Amino acid sequence: MAGTAQRHTDAEGTDAGVDGGVGLTALLVAAARAIETHRHDSLAQDVYAEHFVRAAPACADWPVRLQRVPDGDGNPLWGRFARYFGLRTRVLDDFVLRSVRTSVRQVVLLGAGLDTRAFRLDWPSDCVVFEIDRAGVLAFKHQVLTGLPATPKVKRVPVPVDLRADWVAALTTAGFDPAAPSVWLAEGLLFYLPSPVETYLIDTVDRLTTEGSALAFEAKLEKDLLEYRDSAIYTATREQIGIDLLHLFDKGPRPDSAGDLTAKGWSTSVHTPFDFTHQYGRGPLPEPNDALEGNRWVFAHKPRP
């Protein structure tokens, strides 16, 4: 599986699609979800995921089933890393579904990529799911989904906007109501954004949310990312599909967003992915020189008075 992905860097503020740059990472996660879907012990089912992979020239030779990977689970990219994404999908599915069992009816997916929760999950009928990503990514998603028998199980509102631009205006124009409770996901997003953009995003979620709202996000601990350059996961992702994640991650110091939310009165809990491997009975476990070691999944709730 030689890397065939085009490796052009997406320009700041453009509507780059899924054929390169950070947009291509949306396809990486989709391929991982396709593989997870076909596992006999799958943690999450996403029947749409493999269609995205098949539709994009950039990943024509990527696998959508583990059986197609010669070393199977021993492959650091399509084995362990894909399972990581499968676990993350499931944990955040459960988080968002728990939230909408209360009074929350608005869901905002920040950096939604090829997330198909609007099509996969069983939502209360009066929910609305806002999907924020760059225009090129959402256009590709639309093109693939309209070619399938795919019907959203909820009101779904794509919001094509760059999170480095004025996304609040785009979201509220699309119908988001800051006066009603909401649940937000930033899954696999924040480490691609410059630190001030992340800080603005967290401050803005706080500003746009009422009591009873919730937010889950993935962060990486403040540590020299390059320390993991030779880890099995980063090396395999670079060598097998031509995605250099370390090149795409923002290199600046990271803000303490969990701490910032706590300071604003949110109740936050911070977990390693491995906590959930134990809870769900499958998923990645720690290993030496582990690129996943610094990953944290943060769950935050804005308490009711």
Ligand SMILES: C[S@@+](CC[C@H](N)C(=O)[O-])C[C@H]1O[C@@H](n2cnc3c(N)ncnc32)[C@H](O)[C@@H]1O
């Ligand atoms: C690793 S993918 C994750 C996608 C999705 N959350 C998932 O887990 O399947 C990262 C996503 O963040 C989006 N993204 C990165 N920077 C962005 C920005 N500045 N504005 C909007 N979306 C952005 C990318 O286009 C991509 O779809």
